[in-house]
Amino acid sequence: MARSTWCYLKNEKRIGEYEELTVRSVGHWWLGDDPQWAQELRRGFHLYSETGITMIEPTRLHVNDVGAYRDPFKLTYRSYTLQQDGEEKKLDGLLEGAKLAGGLYRKPALADIVHNYIPAMRHAFWGFGMLQTYGAAYTPSGTVMNSLLFQTFDCMRHAQRFVELAWELELEEGEADEPHRPWMIWAPVQALRRFVERALTNFDWAENLVLLNTVLAPLFQPVHEALMVGIPQSAGDWVIPQFWLRLAEDTKRHRVLGREFIRAALKDDPRNRSILQDWIEKWHPLALDAIDGLGPVIDAAAVHGFATRYAEMRAAILDLEAKELASCGLALACA
DSSP: OOGGGOEEETTEEEOOHHHHHHTTTSOSOOGGGOTTSOHHHHHHOOEEOSSOOEEOOOOSSOOSOTTOOOOTTOOOHHHHHHHHHHHHHHHHHHHHHHHHHTOOOOOGGGHHIIIIIHHHHHHHHHHHHHHHHHHHHHOSOHHHHHHHHHHHHHHHHHHHHHHHHHHHHHTTTTOOSOTHHHHHHOGGGHHHHHHHHHHTTOOOHHHHHIIIIIIIHHHHHHHHHIIIIIHHHHTTOOHHHHHHHTTHHHHHHHHHHHHHHHHHHHHHOTTHHHHHHHHHHHHHHHHHHHHHTTHHHHHHGGGGTOOOOHHHHHHHHHHHHHHHHHTTTOOOOOO
C-alpha cells in the first residue's frame, strides 16, 4: 500500500480511501475452497464477500497476485466524481454557448459525420462500456475492478453526450427518428460493429480488457479524433472539435491503464507473454478492419480541405502501436 495515503491520528494508522476501495473491496472467502459446492461450479466460478456477493470468471492469464496491477492515477470514487463533474460543467457550457452563438448548425462538408458517424458512436461507446462492465464484474482484482468501472462510467457518459449532440445538430428538421440505423447499415462502421459484437460474445474478462484498451484503442482513437476534430476544423466548425476534446482525456487514461495492466500481467507471471501475444494476434486484424472501414470517410474530406490521407494516418498509427507493444516485449500482428 502507498504510505502517502495512510493517515496518522492519535497514534492510529488508518487505511486511506484508495486502499479501502481497491484492496479491501475484494473479500476473503472463496467458493473454490469450499467442498460443499459442486466441483464443476467451483472450477468455473468463485464467490467473494465483504462488499456483497459476486462471481469471478476464469481467465487464460496466470494470476498469482491479484494485487499486482495498480492504478497509476489512483482514482477513487470521490476524486473521479469531482473530476468528471468539472468536465461535465465545461461541456454543458460549451453546448449552451454554441446555441447562443448560433454554432450548432450543420455544414454540408460534415454531412457524413453529422448524419451517420455521430449517431453511430452512441452505440459504439455503449458497447465499449458493456465490455468494461463485464470485466469489472468478474475480475478478482479490486484495483482492476475499479479502473474498469470508471471506464464504464466514461463510456456511458460518452454515449449519452453523443445522443445529446446528435439531437442538437438535427433538432430543427427532426432527423433523429431512427438513430440506430447508421450503426446497423452505414458501411464505414460495419467492421467496428462486428468488432464490438464479437467482443461481447467473449468470456474472458482479461482478454476483453486487452482487446479494448491495448488492441482497439490505439488504432481507433486517432481515427476517431480525425473525424471529430481534424475534419470539422478543416471545414470551419468549432463546436464538434471542442465537444470531443472535452471527452478525450478519458480515452487517453484508458490507454495508459491498458499498458499498465499488460506490464503487471507480464511481471506477475512470464507465461502470460504468449497468452497476451495470442490475444493481440487474434484481435488486431479485426481492429484494423474497423479503422479501415472509416478510411474512405477521411479521404473524402480532402475536397473540403482536410490535408491528411488515410494511408498516411494508418501508417503512423501502426508505427506508434508497434512501438508501444515493443516496449512491453510484445509484437504487432501483421497488418
